[in-house]
Structures are given as C-alpha cells and as structure tokens.
Amino acid sequence: MAENIRVLIEEEKVDKRIEELGKKISEEYAGKEVHLICILKGSIFFTCELAKRITVPVTIDFMSCSSYGAGTRSSGVVKLVKDLDEPLEGKNVIVIEDIIDSGRTLSYLLEILSARKPASLKLCTLLDKPDRRVMPVHVDYTGFEIPDEFVVGYGLDYDQRYRNLPYIGVLSFAE
Numbered sequence: 001m002a003e004n005i006r007v008l009i010e011e012e013k014v015d016k017r018i019e020e021l022g023k024k025i026s027e028e029y030a031g032k033e034v035h036l037i038c039i040l041k042g043s044i045f046f047t048c049e050l051a052k053r054i055t056v057p058v059t060i061d062f063m064s065c066s067s068y069g070a071g072t073r074s075s076g077v078v079k080l081v082k083d084l085d086e087p088l089e090g091k092n093v094i095v096i097e098d099i100i101d102s103g104r105t106l107s108y109l110l111e112i113l114s115a116r117k118p119a120s121l122k123l124c125t126l127l128d129k130p131d132r133r134v135m136p137v138h139v140d141y142t143g144f145e146i147p148d149e150f151v152v153g154y155g156l157d158y159d160q161r162y163r164n165l166p167y168i169g170v171l172s173f174a175e
Helices: 011-028 044-053 104-114
Strands: 002-009 034-040 058-066 079-082 092-100 120-128 141-145 168-174
Touching: 011 044, 011 120, 011 141, 034 044, 034 104, 044 058, 044 092, 058 104, 092 104, 104 120
Parallel strands: 034 058, 034 092, 092 120, 120 141
Antiparallel strands: 002 168, 058 079
C-alpha cells in the first residue's frame, strides 16, 4: 500500500497565520509574561515558530500524552506520558496543540492544568477539526479549521513520519 500526500495548506499560509497568532497573543498579554505548554510531539514545530513571533516574555514547558498509537483514529483513551517540569500557579498559561479533533485529549489536559491554579489558561491550536468533536473544548486561538481528513506535516505525523514537511498535507493510501 503506497501513501500519497496532497497539499492542504501551503507553507506560506501557515507562516502568515502563525505570525497573526503571535501578534494577537502579544497584544492580549502586553506587559505580562506568557507560559507556553507545548504538547509533544506534534506541536513542537508550531510552538517554536509561534514563540519566535510573540513579543512579550515567554517561558516554555512540555507535556506528552497519547490517544493514538500507530493508527489514524484516536483510541479514546488518553495517557499522560510526560508531565510538566514547572508549577503553573499564578502563570498566564497557553496550551499549544498541533490539532484538535475529538477533544478528548484537550478536555482531559485542561482539567488537569486548571486544577494547578494558573492565573489564566487558554488554548491555541494550529488545526481544528470541529466535525470530529465528541468532547466540548473552547479554543482561544485557532490557526486553521480543516475538514475531517487525516493530515500530516508541520509536526503532525503518521506512525512518526512526515512531521518535517513544511506544509499541511492530506495523507491518502493507494492500493
């Protein structure tokens, strides 16, 4: 079975949208510090590019959780793989995610993080698939809303491959 990738969002459009999100976050947090939580592994590319475009002071920490394994659909079971290194109490926190589809993972994570008493807690995603939502999740900053297709690139993977593509592509399988 061969895999084909069709470009969904070109690199230039991704860069432009990240620039816009960085500007918006910088304006909203003027005079404050922002603590970004990068959800590994997928959002590492997005987090780095976004952080470079935020003009207020930024700190970064990392979390890893999984609900996929090697498949193309969420298993529905969220597993926390790596927790944060730093406490969140009193910080202005923005959780950075590569993609939100079912909402299970983010709903779970936001509940955990909220209990840690941050000053504020917001969610930023590069891609949002609202058609797949089964758990309600409020997204504060969205890069792109996309249809229910399996996407790769810009940190998103299929079985750990294609993360390094500089664009968002739709992965299809040919017989």
